[in-house]
Amino acid sequence: MVVVAIVGLAVVAVALRRTAPALDPATPEGAVQAYLAAAADGDEVAAAELVLGKPDLYCDQTGFAAHLIGSEVSGDTATVEVRLTYTGDGPFDGGGYGSDQRFRLQRIGDGWLIEAPELAPCWAEVP
Amino acid sequence: MRLILLPGVVIIVVVVTAILLGRTRRGPFTADQTTGSVRRVFWYGLLAAVMVMAAIGVAGLITAAIPTDLLVGDGGRDLARSLALVVVAGPTALLLWTAQLRRLRGSANERSSIGWALYLPVMVTVALITVVVSAIETSIWLAGTGDPAPEAVGRTVAWGALWWWHRRVSAAAELSPRRGPCATVAWESTVGLVTLALGLGGTLAILLDRAYQSLFGTTLVAEEPTGWLAAAVVGLAVWTIAWLFDANRRSPTPGLQTHILITGVLGGLVTSVAAAGTLLFLVAEWLLGTPETLDPVQQFAETPGLVSAVVIGAALWGYHRSVGRPAAGAAYRYLAAGIGLGAAATGLALVVAAAIGGLVPPLAGSQTSTDVLLGGLTALVVGVPVWWGHWQMSVRAAAAFPEAEARSTARRIYLIAVLGIAGVAGLVTAVILAFRILEAALGGRSLSESIEVVAGATGTLTAAGLLAWYHLGVWRSDRRLAPDLPERVVMVVAGPAGVALAARLRSDLDAKVEVIGRAQMGEETWDLDKAMAAVANADSTRVMVVASSDGFEVIPLE
Numbered sequence: 313m314v315v316v317a318i319v320g321l322a323v324v325a326v327a328l329r330r331t332a333p334a335l336d337p338a339t340p341e342g343a344v345q346a347y348l349a350a351a352a353d354g355d356e357v358a359a360a361e362l363v364l365g366k367p368d369l370y371c372d373q374t375g376f377a378a379h380l381i382g383s384e385v386s387g388d389t390a391t392v393e394v395r396l397t398y399t400g401d402g403p404f405d406g407g408g409y410g411s412d413q414r415f416r417l418q419r420i421g422d423g424w425l426i427e428a429p430e431l432a433p434c435w436a437e438v439p
Numbered sequence: 440m441r442l443i444l445l446p447g448v449v450i451i452v453v454v455v456t457a458i459l460l461g462r463t464r465r466g467p468f469t470a471d472q473t474t475g476s477v478r479r480v481f482w483y484g485l486l487a488a489v490m491v492m493a494a495i496g497v498a499g500l501i502t503a504a505i506p507t508d509l510l511v512g513d514g515g516r517d518l519a520r521s522l523a524l525v526v527v528a529g530p531t532a533l534l535l536w537t538a539q540l541r542r543l544r545g546s547a548n549e550r551s552s553i554g555w556a557l558y559l560p561v562m563v564t565v566a567l568i569t570v571v572v573s574a575i576e577t578s579i580w581l582a583g584t585g586d587p588a589p590e591a592v593g594r595t596v597a598w599g600a601l602w603w604w605h606r607r608v609s610a611a612a613e614l615s616p617r618r619g620p621c622a623t624v625a626w627e628s629t630v631g632l633v634t635l636a637l638g639l640g641g642t643l644a645i646l647l648d649r650a651y652q653s654l655f656g657t658t659l660v661a662e663e664p665t666g667w668l669a670a671a672v673v674g675l676a677v678w679t680i681a682w683l684f685d686a687n688r689r690s691p692t693p694g695l696q697t698h699i700l701i702t703g704v705l706g707g708l709v710t711s712v713a714a715a716g717t718l719l720f721l722v723a724e725w726l727l728g729t730p731e732t733l734d735p736v737q738q739f740a741e742t743p744g745l746v747s748a749v750v751i752g753a754a755l756w757g758y759h760r761s762v763g764r765p766a767a768g769a770a771y772r773y774l775a776a777g778i779g780l781g782a783a784a785t786g787l788a789l790v791v792a793a794a795i796g797g798l799v800p801p802l803a804g805s806q807t808s809t810d811v812l813l814g815g816l817t818a819l820v821v822g823v824p825v826w827w828g829h830w831q832m833s834v835r836a837a838a839a840f841p842e843a844e845a846r847s848t849a850r851r852i853y854l855i856a857v858l859g860i861a862g863v864a865g866l867v868t869a870v871i872l873a874f875r876i877l878e879a880a881l882g883g884r885s886l887s888e889s890i891e892v893v894a895g896a897t898g899t900l901t902a903a904g905l906l907a908w909y910h911l912g913v914w915r916s917d918r919r920l921a922p923d924l925p926e927r928v929v930m931v932v933a934g935p936a937g938v939a940l941a942a943r944l945r946s947d948l949d950a951k952v953e954v955i956g957r958a959q960m961g962e963e964t965w966d967l968d969k970a971m972a973a974v975a976n977a978d979s980t981r982v983m984v985v986a987s988s989d990g991f992e993v994i995p996l997e
Contacts, residue, residue: 314533315529315533318497318500318525318529321497321500321501321504322500322522322525322526324500324504325500325501325503325504325518325521325522326518326522329503329514329515329518331509332509332510332511332512333509335510341510344510345510345511348510348511349511352511352512375516376511376512377509377511377512377514377517378509378510378511378512379507379508379509379510379587380508380509380510381508381586381587394510395586395587397512399516399517399520403520403523403524412586
């Protein structure tokens, strides 16, 4: 009984393995998704393209997942709240730790750009 | 709310359970005890490890099956970890568990082993705390007042199953540990009761706070009671299952009495007394002292929380007093008297300190001796009635049954603790006081410069001296009434009836008894009362009772 239930659960979990839907990059959530995807790849140049003023970015944390918590648009500014979950490398490195991150964005032309200083998981040197 | 406190909880559960287990007697000695203990350390360690790993794995799988708004990443690594844990630890856990059940059914030694008696309460408590914290997080999420917490849902289900599974085993008559059979349910009751009390207290505090704010027209940040309400509901569920439907219906064992006295009486009474004292002090400070603020609304801003603590603490105390008193009469009386005495002694020390401090006007500082005096008086006002009421019960008990009361373990522990604490406090403060006086005499700082230290030390010394003087008198009269009996040690070699004899020897003669089961014993016809009389009247206080099918022999030992 227990074995069947656990095997069934494992099959369901693998079958339901999620992939993130690609959001419209012209929305605040889409801009944040593109930024975080670039950060997860360690592509600092691509990530910097999505930040207001294109600062020199450092993205050395790549093993994370991001979940959308909420977003709010008011006029030409928006906030997007995201939970970042960092996962350890080995099976005993813990189930990861999470941190909530609130991005502030500005409408520039057709798209949205992220405002410093809330840039985690990357960081920029203050000029 | 996080689970970072769990390692500390594990240590507490192990230590307290082990202390209580040490009080229960061992079974017959067997040759494989040494290798058996080493084997059990690894066996139960491994069992616990695979159970925890399997639970984490299953929780991860459930979490993975709950849809969330994923932005980046695919959770592949988390899924791989959960699957690895389930695939490896799951079958191992089932395998070890089957072997464990076989061993428990096959050998009496395993059921009376300390490993099994520690494994169950530790596993159940850890699982239950994880369930409680996760269930509260889940409720907050589902109520729409918190962030999404899919991992809390996974943990609630997986650890909930682990908890329920272990609790059923610990309740099964043929599997439950022989030593400390109620340890598991006592810890469960404690977890449920603490969660329930915190939840109710928090909810009540927020509701009272809202009333207070609307009454006096201040609106600070309005806290939502959802989390506290969830804690109250979860705590009530656990407490109902563990206490009302289970522990409360069992005959009281040392483990259950510890729960009643420590969590219920001590926890409730200390909460109530401390909160009532603080409340009283706020009023006294406002009327007679020098409050830090001139705004009455601000001075009494803590009132809702304090009132809630008084109410919940009193409820805990009242309920467990009625539950615990018949079974643990003396222990209850002396514990409650000790709490009152602690508050009263602190109050006395502060009053004396304030009186001495008032002799020299302070050069600077806002804490005037009036406030110290008010603090001391409020501690006396709440402490003395609690002490007096419970101490009088013991005085009446001592008048009715002088010798039995004087021999009561609870009374002796109480007197030793009071004298010990008073002695240490008195010694330390006497050194401090002597140092200040000699320093002044030898031309250093004058006494008035270090007046606060001198006043504080004198206050503590006075209170400690008074306590020591009074309780030393009680101790001496107890000793005259009930002088120490020589310790009686009895070794019983008998068939099954030896266990009954051992129980009588322990309760009637307060003897230390070791029972060794005799093989190939026919029907035992010897008389228990005759054996008791023979042991009591033996020439030596160390004897051996050897029973055979037709009688018994009492052999005096050196």
